[in-house]
Amino acid sequence: MYLLFPGRHQLLTNFQFHYLLGLLSNGLHTARDIHGKALPAGDIDAIVFAVTSANHSNTRRNPLPFYLRALAIREFTATLGVPVYIYGIDDVGSLSNFATYTLKRIRHESDGQLDLHAGNTAVICSTPVLEMYEPLGFPILPAELTDRRTWQHNTALPWDVVEKIATSGAWEDDRYIHDHMHPSSRALWQQYRLASKVQLLFRDTMIGDDGDITTTRDYNTYVRQMDTIAALKYTDTAPYIRPGRVGDIGCAVGSWIKLACDDVRLRESDFYGIEVARHLFDICQQRKHNGEFKNPFVFFSQRNAVTGLAFEPNSMDTIHTSSLTHEIESYGSRADLLVFIRNRYAELRSGGVWINRDVVGPENKHQSVLMKLNETDGSDDDVFKAAETREALAQHLEGLSTAARFRRFARDFRRKEGYTLAYEDVEHQGARYVRLSLGDACEFMSRKDYTDNWESEMHETFTFWSFADWKHALEEVGFTVVPASKAYVNEWIVDNRLVGKVALFTVHGGELMPLAYPVTNMLLLAEKK
Known part of the structure; x- marks a missing residue:
């Protein structure tokens, strides 16, 4: 008889050890399943650990990588005197037959050696996961579970101990942790x-349980956008990279690192990519496995560089960020952004440079302007229509006129953050305009065509700081802003998204005066002297 022990196994407990030891010492026939029935007599041939979410790490839900979890299990079972098998089971999203997937994965990974089924396997499980195995006929050993109706347990579950460590100031001295955490896990957590x-x-x-800033982003669209503009980003920044x-x-x-690896000036450089979003980090790793980077000294890590250092202090010659700092302000806070700036200063060597390419706001963002919107380039029907899917919403937004899309934007923009976009409809010499601040006008102009990821984009702010604001914040930390730094108008955006759609005016002496399109982007070169 096999014992199948599925779980994320971020750590192991003393209860789990003694539970397994009891089953091995006393025999399965002395145990009772979740319905109180005795299991058939027979020896335990092996224990199979199915480590779920094995492809996830560095997130609140799955902080430990699979290899560390496997190491802990190996030490945990070393004295049990029975064969132990450990298999990583990747997260595949919400799957109703995940138990079947797990069993097939184990059979495949073991080359058919372990064909687990209800006739030869009992499942150890004390969480609702057991309800995936029960319909398949597996006997369920309840372990910590005492009441299935309320999911009450007679002792701490492993995740309870993880959460306790997360909030404990001196976890090694905490009696609760000491009483429940198995020494094998304790040693591993200390060593690493x-x-x-x-x-x-x-x-x-800022970051969700599974390691993403936002859950409303279509990563397929996002990846295509990143690759499409990668060459432009690299061309803008390449002259300032310090090898x-x-x-x-x-x-x-x-993509930026891939292009840098092709640059002969940087052939002796080491490259370090930091990405917090699990989907994107996985793609980076796959591209490395595919041999897409000419330089072999390319290393990727999944971590958040906002609340801590991404690199050792005084270690980096160049740090590059692109389209990132506005997300910190948007999804985090001003305090997070200031910490991020200080962290980059701490990581650079003397003479190192932080290259920050991002959006930027106009210097006079509070100025009142009139905005003329195209009213005939689409529909005005059901502007605030709710959509069940991201694709349906994008299709609806694409069909709206620029004027109608502005009204939808004015309602949706940072509404969940408590922001109210103030505007009024006005007439001037028989034509209709919208009066609002220049900053809010820029927010609309910069985002009005991001229909594929509308819900995600509505959380983001682009104009919170002007170029002068940025320069001041960097100098406050100790950076020197290199003279080549600049704020500029992205002419492609003007030609392809604004001309014929949106026009800006100021009023002087009762007359409208055309206003040039404000800056959209910046290239900031911050040097640590």
């Missing part, structure tokens, strides 16, 4: 300093 990592992940309010240790924070799918 995992507690501080978990505490950092749990403090991070040596080069880091790209928020590296997306690694």
